[in-house]
Amino acid sequence: MTTVRDVREMAGSTPITMLTAYDATTARVANDAGIDVLLVGDSVGNTDLGYDSTLPVTVDEIASRTGAVARGAADALVVADMPFLSFGVDDAESVRNCGRMVKEAGADAVKLESGPHTVELTERLVELGVPVMAHLGLTPQRMKETGYGRQGTTRDDAHEILDLARRHEDAGAFALVLEHVPANLAAQVTDALSIPTIGIGAGGDCDGQVLVVDDVLGLSERSPPFSKQFGDLRGEMLDAVSGYREAVESGEFPAEEHGHTADELDELY
Ligand SMILES: Nc1nc(=O)c2c([nH]1)NC[C@@H]1CN(c3ccc(C(=O)N[C@@H](CCC(=O)O)C(=O)O)cc3)CN21
Ligand SMILES: CC(C)C(=O)C(=O)O
Ligand SMILES: [Mg+2]
Numbered sequence: 001m002t003t004v005r006d007v008r009e010m011a012g013s014t015p016i017t018m019l020t021a022y023d024a025t026t027a028r029v030a031n032d033a034g035i036d037v038l039l040v041g042d043s044v045g046n047t048d049l050g051y052d053s054t055l056p057v058t059v060d061e062i063a064s065r066t067g068a069v070a071r072g073a074a075d076a077l078v079v080a081d082m083p084f085l086s087f088g089v090d091d092a093e094s095v096r097n098c099g100r101m102v103k104e105a106g107a108d109a110v111k112l113e114s115g116p117h118t119v120e121l122t123e124r125l126v127e128l129g130v131p132v133m134a135h136l137g138l139t140p141q142r143m144k145e146t147g148y149g150r151q152g153t154t155r156d157d158a159h160e161i162l163d164l165a166r167r168h169e170d171a172g173a174f175a176l177v178l179e180h181v182p183a184n185l186a187a188q189v190t191d192a193l194s195i196p197t198i199g200i201g202a203g204g205d206c207d208g209q210v211l212v213v214d215d216v217l218g219l220s221e222r223s224p225p226f227s228k229q230f231g232d233l234r235g236e237m238l239d240a241v242s243g244y245r246e247a248v249e250s251g252e253f254p255a256e257e258h259g260h261t262a263d264e265l266d267e268l269y
Contacts, residue, residue, distance in 0.1 A: 016208025
């Protein structure tokens with residue numbers, strides 16, 4: 001069983017591997033492949049749920065997916081990604097929504113897309129026993145404002161990210177995701193912090209890496225420029241499903257061994 005303390009202690013020594021998962025089947029595979037951290041990402045909105053952004057994803061959807069992933073993940077740390085407007089609107093509601101992931105759904109921690117408004121909430125959650133992973137750089141829940149472009153590319157923006165990273169470490173976050181920022185900024189943030197940084201499109205000097213599982217498996221229709229496809233599951237699924245369809249249409253499936261008969265049922269009329 002991986003704990004938030006284990007992950008924190010991997011900073012600067014062992015590369016941390018994180019991957020999204022949205023169901024028990026995928027969680028079992030990723031767990032057996034030795035992935036350290038499974039993120040129940042709100043990217044499920046883009047992947048399994050078929051939306052064109054993460055904005056419509058609900059607390060109930062993340063809670064349900066977190067339950068499935070937690071049941072499949074025997075060893076990996078499970079982190080629930082808090083959806084758009086499930087935190088930050090109202091303090092009590094934020095704590096209840098985040099607490100529910102740990103108390104009811106089986107998460108080990110929550111992730112919040114961070115900003116100046118999440119410093120106090122991070123501190124409060126950690127104080128209450130809900131571990132928090134921070135997330136800076138590209139935060140897709142702000143896509144209406146920022147789009148999906150690179151972040152932290154000016155000195156001012158980079159300073160703001162570095163400052164917010166420090167403030168979230170001080171607030172008690174156990175790790176920080178850095179998304180779509182220049183590699184030299186991510187390297188300096190990683191140096192400045194004692195908690196691990198986990199990069200996505202943030203270069204090779206972070207303490208760990210995260211990708212969306214559909215992009216890794218080759219299931220995504222479109223994937224970000226910083227992702228890498230390590231398999232062709234869409235091709236394999238297409239072959240398997242086409243094979244099934246052709247076998248039914250040709251009468252090849254089902255064969256005798258796929259059915260059964262009962263003698264006394266002969267000549268019913
Ligand atoms: N399948 C998937 N993979 C992801 O990595 C991912 C999601 N979904 N959904 C949530 C966010 C959205 N992400 C994205 C999506 C698109 C770009 C992208 O295409 N960026 C281009 C265009 C920028 C623009 O539109 O201005 C770039 O060159 O930066 C980057 C990150 C990362 N996350
Ligand atoms: C890409 C990761 C960091 C994420 O937030 C998600 O998958 O929702
Ligand atoms: Mg997310």
